[in-house]
Amino acid sequence: MTFNNEMGARLWRLAIWVFIGFFIINLVGIIAAVVVDSFGTSWFNSWLPGGFTTSWYSQAWSSFQLGGVLLVTFEVAGAVLLGSALLGVPAAYALARRDFPGKRFVMLIFVLPLIIPPFTYGIPLASVLYKFGLGGTLTGVILANLMPSVPFVIFILVPFIEQIDPRVEAAARVFGAGTGALLRTVMVPLLVPGILAALLLVLVRTIGMFELTFLTAGPGSQTLVVELYYSVFAAGMRANQSIDAMAVIYMATSLICLVIALRFVDPTQIVGRAKRTAH
Amino acid sequence: MQGMALTPAAPERARLSQRLARRGFDVTTLLLLPALLFVMALFVYPAIYGLWLSLHPMNGGGALANYINFFSDAYKYDTIFTTLKLAIPVTLVNLLISVPIALRVRHMRYQRILTTILIIPVTLGTVLTAQGMLNYLGPLGWFNRVLMLLGIIHEPVRLVHDFTGVFLSQIVGGFPFCFMLVLSYVTGIDPSLESAAAMLGAGPFARFRHIILPLLGAGLAITFCLAFVQAFAVFPSAVLLGAPSGPTRVIAIAAFHAAYEEYDYSMGSAVAIIMGAVQIIVVMLVMKASSLLYRGPVAGGKG
Structure with a gap:
């Protein structure tokens, strides 16, 4: 009986590790297929390409005008970072420190953009932006990407702020600091790790945010991920290796941001915010 | 004259702000407003606008024409x-x-x-x-x-x-x-x-x-x-x-x-x-x- 249980537990453990291993191997395969192909000369009916070259990168760079696309991507990401910090940090402070009637309603308004998928609210959002002449412009793309980022920053920062002792602030108040001075000289320095973590996650999310950019961007305001979508969509117009070279550039950009972000935050936070907010 | 008009009002206003502060509304709470207005403008308003827009079909035919069109076309x-x-x-x-x-x-x-x-x-x-x-x-x-x-x-x-x-x-x-x-x-x-x-x-x-x-x-x-x-x-x-x-x-x-x-x-x-x-x-x-x-x-x- 004990023997059977022991065997069953072992088999169960083995099955779980086999699944994890299988998942990771396929994940590596999916990514490696893109990287290997982007360096290959021609690759048809064989395990690896016939030869290796870096010419697809220069070709992708010129034919997709990647310099301009990368510039747009970082302009959007930079503006979204700045905007979500300016709007999100003060709001998170207010939500962490004050209880007021209607707080649950405010929380609900902030949760909804995070749990409703962007494609559901993206079309009405885009039609509002087009109505005000912002559709298809860089400003429109920035506003659309900023929208879910502000609540995202708020929900990451609220627990950070709650764990700071309110007596620190009370002491500053006693010495005559107003709300502005309090935020500038006491709260922001204490919150730098939290703000940094939240903004890095916003950066990773903005670079990868396909739906909202796709629905609001026009020519000249497309970010890297949208450009990638269009080139995969029109596969056959260009060599697959050229598309893969562009995919590798996109992958490198977002993975570098991810690696930096992971130095400061736990991976579960990237999806885990939903847990805190969904209650 | 002005001074006389303001004097009785001042304590009244102080009491109001105190009363609000006791319920949780003070300058700190106001820090919430920019973010709230932003999300209202770009999430709540588009949602309402989208609903309004969907009830005003481009080709006419009554408020529900779009929905009827959707549910009658397999x-x-x-x-x-x-x-x-x-x-x-x-x-x-x-x-x-x-x-x-x-x-x-x-x-x-x-x-x-x-x-x-x-x-x-x-x-x-x-x-x-x-x-x-x-x-x-x-x-x-x-x-x-x-x-x-x-x-x-x-x-x-x-x-x-x-x-x-x-x-x-x-x-x-x-x-x-x-x-x-x-x-x-x-x-x-x-x-x-x-x-x-x-x-x-x-x-x-x-x-x-x-x-x-x-x-x-x-x-x-x-x-x-x-x-x-x-x-x-x-x-x-x-x-x-x-x-x-x-x-x-x-x-x-x-x-x-x-x-x-x-x-x-x-x-x-x-x-x-x-x-x-x-x-x-x-x-x-x-x-x-x-x-x-x-x-x-x-x-x-x-x-």
Whole structure:
């Protein structure tokens, strides 16, 4: 009986590790297929390409005008970072420190953009932006990407702020600091790790945010991920290796941001915010 | 004169601000306003505007013309079922795989390595995963090659430009999402509860059935809902990896088609609102079912 249980537990453990291993191997395969192909000369009916070259990168760079696309991507990401910090940090402070009637309603308004998928609210959002002449412009793309980022920053920062002792602030108040001075000289320095973590996650999310950019961007305001979508969509117009070279550039950009972000935050936070907010 | 007019008003105003402050409204609370107004302007207002727009059809024909059009055209309303047929199985599979793995992994020392690997597909997003899967799962890709090498199949199986491709891409992106949520719920369960049950002679299955499952129930329902709404709004992988005019013509494609290919924002908004309504209905059914199955403290040990 004990023997059977022991065997069953072992088999169960083995099955779980086999699944994890299988998942990771396929994940590596999916990514490696893109990287290997982007360096290959021609690759048809064989395990690896016939030869290796870096010419697809220069070709992708010129034919997709990647310099301009990368510039747009970082302009959007930079503006979204700045905007979500300016709007999100003060709001998170207010939500962490004050209880007021209607707080649950405010929380609900902030949760909804995070749990409703962007494609559901993206079309009405885009039609509002087009109505005000912002559709298809860089400003429109920035506003659309900023929208879910502000609540995202708020929900990451609220627990950070709650764990700071309110007596620190009370002491500053006693010495005559107003709300502005309090935020500038006491709260922001204490919150730098939290703000940094939240903004890095916003950066990773903005670079990868396909739906909202796709629905609001026009020519000249497309970010890297949208450009990638269009080139995969029109596969056959260009060599697959050229598309893969562009995919590798996109992958490198977002993975570098991810690696930096992971130095400061736990991976579960990237999806885990939903847990805190969904209650 | 002015001074006299202000004097009686000043204490009145002070009292009002004091009264407001006692209820929680002061300068600090006002810091909330910019963010709230911003989200109101770009989320709440578009939602209301979208509803208004959907009730004012581009081609006339009464307020409900768009909705009548949608529900009388099989090519349009079938997208609801196509999407449900994809989203519900994918979400269930992701959830069912996540639970045993999360239960196993919570005892692991190098948990962080695994979560770091799993966050990669979430970060890279569906567009890159789609391009990778087109290469990897294609008829000449490594996956088919390995299966043929092992003698499992004799000719390449069709995995992309079909329902399977979209299904698999939803697992590659959705499983890590589910797993991390479930893991954060599982780690919230006090391990001493399980030790106590084990000491009293409960086997692994009994411990799962009587301790883990009741404590995890609400968390699993929330995870299901969050993962389901994401899967229901699938767009890029359904276009790139699937057959967007046939078996994977999901509702997001119908919404996009109306708004951006027929330039009918009114119809596009109507489809987006139907999409949201279906998501809300499923979420409400799941939450209702989970509250019927388990009533009691959501978390905590003494329940």
